Amino acid sequence: MKKPGVLLPLLLNNLLKKPFTVLYPREQWPLPKGYRGIIVHDNEACIGCGLCSKVCPAKAIEMVDDPEKRSLGKDRVRKQKPLFYLDRCLRCAQCEESCPKSAIHLKGGVGLVAYIREKMRVFS
Numbered sequence: 001m002k003k004p005g006v007l008l009p010l011l012l013n014n015l016l017k018k019p020f021t022v023l024y025p026r027e028q029w030p031l032p033k034g035y036r037g038i039i040v041h042d043n044e045a046c047i048g049c050g051l052c053s054k055v056c057p058a059k060a061i062e063m064v065d066d067p068e069k070r071s072l073g074k075d076r077v078r079k080q081k082p083l084f085y086l087d088r089c090l091r092c093a094q095c096e097e098s099c100p101k102s103a104i105h106l107k108g109g110v111g112l113v114a115y116i117r118e119k120m121r122v123f124s
Contacts, residue, residue: 028110036091036106039084043124045103048078052095052104060088061095064123086112087120 053061
């Protein structure tokens with residue numbers, strides 16, 4: 001038979017300590033240095049070259065037709081622009097490194113939640 005009160009010392013040790021968990025979303029853990037968050041795309045800097053979609057290992061970037069057909073100067077027109085699938089993204093930053101115009105950055109918070117999968121698509 002086990003002795004009664006085995007858990008009592010453990011209970012008393014942890015009773016006065018600060019809780020390890022946080023009350024998310026009211027409180028958040030501090031993000032570590034170099035944290036790669038959500039994709040942020042600069043539509044004005046993008047030239048529609050498609051390098052980001054070619055290097056993405058998760059196929060989270062798809063090049064789609066640009067309805068605006070924005071002019072890039074000297075009779076050049078951007079025909080395509082990226083569509084980001086945030087639910088597929090691995091946060092590897094390959095797209096950020098390959099972009100020649102630095103139009104893609106990985107920054108932001110951790111609260112990436114949606115009930116409908118279509119809301120996880122970003123078309124800038």
